[in-house]
Amino acid sequence: MTRRFTGIRLLLVFVAINLLMFLTLVSSMTGAHPWIAQVLPGQFETGKNASGYWVFFALVLLVDAVTVFIAGLAMMLPAMMDGAPLNERRLTRLLVDRAGMNEEAKEAIFVGLREDAVNAQVQLIVGRAILLAGAIFLAVAFFAVIFTFARAMPDGQMFVGRLVVPVTHDVGAGDKLIVVTGAATTWTPIQNKAVRARQMLEYTTDQVLAAAALNAPAIYGVQFSPVLNNPHLPLFTHFIFVFRTLLGFTLVLFIISFLRHSQRPVRHKKTIASVEAKLDEVKKK
Secondary structure: OOHHHHHHHHHHHHHHHHHHHHHHHHHHHHOOOOHHHHOOOOOOOOHHHOHHHHHHHHHHHHHHHHHHHHHHHHHHHHHHOOOOOOOHHHHHHHHOOOOOOOHHHHHHHHHHHHHHHHHHHHHHHHHHHHHHHHHHHHHHHHHHHHHHHHHHOOOOOOEEEEEEEEEEEEEOOHHHOEEEEEEEEEEEEEOHHHOOHHHHHHHHHHHHHHHHOOOHHHHOOOOOOOEEEOOOOHHHHHHHHHHHHHHHHHHHHHHHHHHOOOOOOOOOOOOHHHHHHHHHHHHHO
């Protein structure tokens, strides 16, 4: 399958998904009752009362980001799984003194292998670029989803905030009674309308860094946002888990792709004749 054909198919899939989402929105808006309002939170009116539509657009953005991410995988994985890197020197030695194969046939084999290796390398580079764009796109969509859902459900409790509670307890008894005061930190659910956009952006940054750095910020106590996700909301918690898993998988895939040394074109290629001549010289010595 050529890269051009693969790119066209991916583009058609991207257009088809967006067309389907657009038709879904149109069918809901032109109906007597917007059926999307029964599925998504928020208000589906005009002006400031259109929070439900912003939720829908954020989900469209998320679907597009996942589509780009899958497109990057479709370009990278075949190139990475296309056998081991070509060792031309070893193959040259294997073809030396092969009966029934002339020089033209041997050179034709090398030309085909070189072109295939170069094509795989180019496909790998393109796949990396698409996958990186998909990861950035996914982070933007993640922020858009949590922001629009929080604004569409102002009384919801998607996040928990740090709460400092004073603690007082008595030590001793009678005349030796001592009152000890202190403070304890706990996490309590807060309403979505109390969470600012900047805090959600900082929360998104925390999740991206945790996924990219293998949760190292949490180990070293680095946290930008004063809020965390509410673990009592399973759907929101699963969404965060999938997001971090995808970003972490992207990092691992990038590392593996850079460790894979593909065949690259060089200026001077060793021919069968040159190797045979060198072997003859070694035998004469």
